[in-house]
Every structure is written in structure tokens, then in C-alpha cells.
Amino acid sequence: MRARSRTDRARALRTAAALAAIGLLAAGCSGSSGTGGGSGGGTTTLVAYTGQSGDYQINFNPFSPTQIGGGAAIYEQLFFINKAGSGEPEPLLGTDYSWNDDGTELTVTLRDDVKWTDGEAFTADDVVFTFNILNEHQSLNSIGYDGTAEATDDTHVVFTFDEPAFTQGPDVLGNTFIVPEHLWKDVDPETDVMENPVGTGPLKLGEFKAQAFTYVANEDYWGDVPAIKTVRFLSLSGNTAGADGVASGTIDWQTGPVPNIDKVAETYPGYDSLTVNQSQMALLTCSNEELGCAGPQTDPAVRRAIYHAIDRKQLNALAFQNTATEISPTFVLTSNQKQMISSSIQEPVAAETADVAAAAADLEGAGWAKGGDGIYAKGGEKLSVTVEVVTGWTDYITAVQTMAQQLKAAGIELKVSQSSWNEWTEKKTQGKYELAIDSLYQGSAPDPYYVYNNFFATTATAKVGKTSGNNVSRYSDPEVDEAIKALRRLPQDDTAGRQPYLDTIETAIVEDMPYIPILTGGTTSEWSIKKFEGWPSADNLYAVPAVWSKNDFAAIIKQLKPAS
Incomplete structure (x- = not known):
């Protein structure tokens, strides 16, 4: 992921200390036949870094x-859906499912041999309880679930919807983590942090410390018990420390940039890598004044001007080692969904180079005028906005610093604010920010509906000061909401029937631009092939290999084993 470069001796010493800590942490959580920092031949402890x-x-x-x-590691879904594959649900807690003809009833068959890690039996009542949480706590209902769940016996659940809900299927089946009723009935799911999680998954929580925490294999797992017995997640100073850990062989799996990212196997002996382009990078904006957002970015003309002022070709080279690819302002993933972009969109793919004239037209048409310092202003307010980025995310830091120079040429002042991941996350979810650099991730299946439902629906947001769902922009448009609801009622293979609703959403979000498209990020992961085998590959992309992708992480851990 992203990080700050080090140029002075003090920072170099901190990096060295962090690497020494990695070795100590890995040695301290060794499996019976190897350590996370040692050579191959039986290593059962994997050291991971998410950034x-x-x-x-x-x-x-x-x-x-x-x-x-x-x-997914501790709490499981009913099915696993590989967004990089066919999108067909693969059994987990569920073994089979079926829709009625009009899409208002989804029946799921469950496993009958599953126990929670505290020894209690898993039943259909746990599934019903979990989905009732979404109904009762809308701030947690990021999938927009509006059905009713009923257990017909211990191994069958029927989901009923007032209207056809085919598109809710992948979210219900593959994107909702099931929790135990007997423990969760007495907690507040909005505030409880679950320090001692109990799940059905392949891993359990081991030891937690602020600098690192471990998962250990669930030896009573209903499926094949993982060959990886311990996974240790590290907290470091950012990408530079992560890259140094790969170079020294003390990190076994990370997702983030390293020098010579296009030649990992040659540069880092014993490692391999894979780049997947699915996360759509954007400048998130707190856009909605009615919900409490404040700042120049609440003006759609400012957001569109920023979009036009970005030189994406330069940005890709300087910040992302040319691993990123094109992006559509509609947030339709162009690699496999391009046919769903509305024909009314004049620019279906964002321009590679800056269009300062277009940025000026947007701003001046909205009443902004350039001041003597070259920066636009309106009503005495200077067009100056602050972008939030996580300390240590070198690629994103380079990106926003590069964009600051690019936007200055278009008369926009962009300031950069770095903070910890925790602070950055709180600012976004509370709406206490102007801009933030992040990515809009793909949803439960390869279809733009899930991006729209997750990030643009009013149900996924909240007033500033209250915790939002995924819609941290606070974007709200009744026509978009109605179109999202309409898409839920249609089968995903009804191309002609769905397109008018996609047209409505895409036209609105390109005009309003609550999320300013940057590039489709090349998510590159590096891993040790000296110590472990069974990793995804271009020929067998059974999961997206990003270590921070919860569903995929669990699928990969179940496939890995010590290298022979």
C-alpha cells in the first residue's frame, strides 16, 4: 500500500529497528517446525503486512x-464469491441456494456439522439473527439489505423480499459475516469491538498487541484445517518498512509497492508477485452540505475541475510505477464491465493528461474567479482544499503531492494532511474532512451495481458527526436511490432492462462527482514462494491476492502450505 520515504539517519534507524522487530516477532510465534522469518522446509508461521x-x-x-x-478468517459468509473469477458462489456455511421465479424468495441450505469456536453449535438461528442486525441497525447495513430472514429448521433459511431482489443475492450469500446469537444478543453491534471474537472460520484470534496480532489455526474447523498454523499481522511505519521486509525476507506476504515492482522475482529471490487492477482510486469528498459537509469541495464544479486538472499519465509514472490503469468517471470497471457504460457519457474513460481549460470553464461557470496569486476564489473564499492521507503510504503520499502541483497549474490549492490509519478512518466515517485519497472497491460480484449501492446510496451514509457506512462522501440523490432499488429487482443477465437505470446513475455521478476518479489501482502483492506454496496465479486466480481483502485472505490461507 503506501508510505513516506526516508532521507535522514533518524528515519533510517527507525526502519532498521522495525525490521529487527519483525524478526523477533516472527521468531516469537514460531510453529512447531519453523518460524515466520526462517527458510522454507516446514515453516507454518506466516508474517503478513497490510500497510x-x-x-x-x-x-x-x-x-x-x-x-x-x-x-472471513474468524467470521464466515454463507458462500465465497471470487470477484476475479466467474462470480459463482462457492459453499462455506451454506451448501446450496435457490431463488423462486420472481426473485422475491431466496432459500439457503446450511451445513449441519459446524460449531462456533466456543463449542456451541451453529444453526439457522444464527443466520437469521445476523441479518436482523442489519435490519435493526441501518448504519451497519452497508449492503442495503431489506429482506426478512426465517429459519424453517436448523439447516434452512428463507430470505423474503417485498420486491424482486436478485442483485441482493451476492451480498446476502457472499458479503455478510455470520455472528453467534448466543454471544451477540447481549452486545451493541454498533459500538462493541469484540475483543474476544468467536466464529466458525479457519482461524482464531491468538495474541493481540498494538504492534502486532496473531491468528492461529482453528483445529476444530469444519473444513480442512489450515496447514498455516499462525499468521502474524504487523504494524510498521509504512511502505518503506514493508518493502525492506520483503528485501530481507522477514515479511512473507504483503500488498504494497516495492522498488522494481515489475521485476519482483529477479529483484527479491524467493519471492513472486501478482498485480490485479480492481480498486478504483479516487479523491473522496465530503460533498453534501445538507448533511453537514463544509468546504469548497461541496461545490460540484470544484470537484469536476479537480478531475480535469489531474495528469494521470504523469501520476501513474511518479506514484504507481505505471501499475495503474484507466478509470471511468462512471466507476464501471473497464476491464470487464465496459459495455455497461452509458452511451450518453461523453468521456467514458478519464483523460490521461490534464485539461486546464475544462477545469477553468467549470470553475468560472460556477462564479469562481482567479486571484492575483493564481488561485481561484469566490465570495472571499480561496479555493484551497485539504486532502487526508495515511502516514507511511508512500505511493498515495507521492500521488497527492504530485496532484498538488498539477492542481496549482489549474488555480486550485491542494494541501496535504498526514495522519495515522485510525485518525484517517475516523475523519472519513465521521465526515470531518474535505478530501481523502482512497479506493472504491468492487462489490460482491463483477457488476457496477455493487459499487453504486455501497458508495452512492443514501442508506449507506449519515450526517456529519455520525458514523457512515461506505458512502463517506455523504452523497444523496433520490433518482440515484430509485435507480439502485430498481436494479435490485432485475436479474443481472437482463442487460436491456438494467441499462436505463445504469444510465440514470452514471449520468448523475459523472455530473456530481462526489468521488473524483484518479486511476484503477494496480494492487500488487508480493509473497514468499521459498516458504509457502499454493498462491494464486494469473492462470489460477482463485482469489484476489490482496492481504487486506478479508474474504480473499481466508480463501488463500486455506490453500497455502509450507513449501516442499
Whole structure:
């Protein structure tokens, strides 16, 4: 992921100290036949780094926007859906499912041999309880679930919807973590951090410390018990420390930039890598004045001007080692969904180079005038906005610093504010920011509906000061909301029927631009092939290999084994 470069001796010493700590931590959590920092030949401890900058704050609540883990590894879904594959649900807690003809009833068959890690039996009542949480706590209902769940017996659940809900299927089946009723009935799911999580997954929480926490294999798992017995997640200072850990062989799996990212196998003996382009990078904006957002970025003309002022070709070269790819302002993933972009969109793919004239037209048309210092102003307010970025995320820091220079040429002042991941996350979810650099991730299946439902629906947001769902922009448009609801009622193979609603959403979000498209990020992961085998590959992309992708992480851990 992203990080600050080091140029002075003090920072170099901190990096050296961090690497020494990695070795100590890995040795301290060794399996019976090897350590995370040693050579191959039986190593059962894997050291992972997500790009976490700053101490971990314990939170294993799978519904919480500030969770640090638990989803899929500890708490499981009904099915696993590989967004990089066919999108067909693969059995987990569920074994089979079927829709009625009109899409108002989804029946799921569950496993009958599953126990929670405290020994209690898993039943259909746990599934019903979990989905009732979403109904009763809309701030946690990021999937927009509006059904009714009923257990017909211990191994069958029927989900009923007032209207056809085909598109809710992948979210219900593959994107909701099931929690135990017997423990959760007495907690507040909006505030409890679940320090001692109990799940059904392949891993359990081991030891937690602010600098690192461990998962251990669930030896009573209903499926094949993982060959990886311990996974240790580290908190370091950012990408530079992560890259140094790969170079020294003390980190076994990370997702983030390293020098010579296009030649990992040659540069880092014993490692391999894979780049997947699915996360759509954007400048998130607190856009909605009616919900309490404040700042120049609440003006759509400012957001569009920023979009036009970005030189994406330069940005890709300087910040992302040319691993990023094109992005559509509609947030339709162009690699496999391009046919869903509305024909009314004049610029279906964002321009590679800056268009300062277009930026000026947007601003001046909205009453902004350039001042003597070359920066636009309106009503005595200077067009100056602050972008939030996590300390240590070198690629994102380079990106926003580069954009600051690019936007200055268009008369826009961009200031950069660095903070810990925890502070950055709180600012976004509370709406206490102007801009933030992040990515809009793909949803439960390869379809833009899930991006729209997760990030643009009114149900996924909240007033400033209250914790939002994924819609941290606070964007709200009744026509977009109605179109999202309409898409839920249609089968995903009804191309002709769905397109008018996609047209409505895409036209609105390109005009309003609550999330300013940057590039589709090349998510590159590096891993040790000297110590472990079974990793995804271009020929067998059975999961997206980003270590921070909760569902995929669990799928990969179950496939890995010590290298022979």
C-alpha cells in the first residue's frame, strides 16, 4: 500500500529497528517446525503486512468500519464469491441456494456439522439473527439489505423480499459475516469491538498487541484445517518498512509497492508477485452540505475541475510505477464491465493528461474567479482544499503531492494532511474532512451495481458527526436511490432492462462527482514462494491476492502450505 520515504539517519534507524522487530516477532510465534522469518522446509508461521501505519486498536467486530480483522478468517459468509473469477458462489456455511421465479424468495441450505469456536453449535438461528442486525441497525447495513430472514429448521433459511431482489443475492450469500446469537444478543453491534471474537472460520484470534496480532489455526474447523498454523499481522511505519521486509525476507506476504515492482522475482529471490487492477482510486469528498459537509469541495464544479486538472499519465509514472490503469468517471470497471457504460457519457474513460481549460470553464461557470496569486476564489473564499492521507503510504503520499502541483497549474490549492490509519478512518466515517485519497472497491460480484449501492446510496451514509457506512462522501440523490432499488429487482443477465437505470446513475455521478476518479489501482502483492506454496496465479486466480481483502485472505490461507 503506501508510505513516506526516508532521507535522514533518524528515519533510517527507525526502519532498521522495525525490521529487527519483525524478526523477533516472527521468531516469537514460531510453529512447531519453523518460524515466520526462517527458510522454507516446514515453516507454518506466516508474517503478513497490510500497510498498517500506526498501532492497531483492537476491533474484531465484522460490522465496524474500523475493524482490523475477523471477517472471513474468524467470521464466515454463507458462500465465497471470487470477484476475479466467474462470480459463482462457492459453499462455506451454506451448501446450496435457490431463488423462486420472481426473485422475491431466496432459500439457503446450511451445513449441519459446524460449531462456533466456543463449542456451541451453529444453526439457522444464527443466520437469521445476523441479518436482523442489519435490519435493526441501518448504519451497519452497508449492503442495503431489506429482506426478512426465517429459519424453517436448523439447516434452512428463507430470505423474503417485498420486491424482486436478485442483485441482493451476492451480498446476502457472499458479503455478510455470520455472528453467534448466543454471544451477540447481549452486545451493541454498533459500538462493541469484540475483543474476544468467536466464529466458525479457519482461524482464531491468538495474541493481540498494538504492534502486532496473531491468528492461529482453528483445529476444530469444519473444513480442512489450515496447514498455516499462525499468521502474524504487523504494524510498521509504512511502505518503506514493508518493502525492506520483503528485501530481507522477514515479511512473507504483503500488498504494497516495492522498488522494481515489475521485476519482483529477479529483484527479491524467493519471492513472486501478482498485480490485479480492481480498486478504483479516487479523491473522496465530503460533498453534501445538507448533511453537514463544509468546504469548497461541496461545490460540484470544484470537484469536476479537480478531475480535469489531474495528469494521470504523469501520476501513474511518479506514484504507481505505471501499475495503474484507466478509470471511468462512471466507476464501471473497464476491464470487464465496459459495455455497461452509458452511451450518453461523453468521456467514458478519464483523460490521461490534464485539461486546464475544462477545469477553468467549470470553475468560472460556477462564479469562481482567479486571484492575483493564481488561485481561484469566490465570495472571499480561496479555493484551497485539504486532502487526508495515511502516514507511511508512500505511493498515495507521492500521488497527492504530485496532484498538488498539477492542481496549482489549474488555480486550485491542494494541501496535504498526514495522519495515522485510525485518525484517517475516523475523519472519513465521521465526515470531518474535505478530501481523502482512497479506493472504491468492487462489490460482491463483477457488476457496477455493487459499487453504486455501497458508495452512492443514501442508506449507506449519515450526517456529519455520525458514523457512515461506505458512502463517506455523504452523497444523496433520490433518482440515484430509485435507480439502485430498481436494479435490485432485475436479474443481472437482463442487460436491456438494467441499462436505463445504469444510465440514470452514471449520468448523475459523472455530473456530481462526489468521488473524483484518479486511476484503477494496480494492487500488487508480493509473497514468499521459498516458504509457502499454493498462491494464486494469473492462470489460477482463485482469489484476489490482496492481504487486506478479508474474504480473499481466508480463501488463500486455506490453500497455502509450507513449501516442499
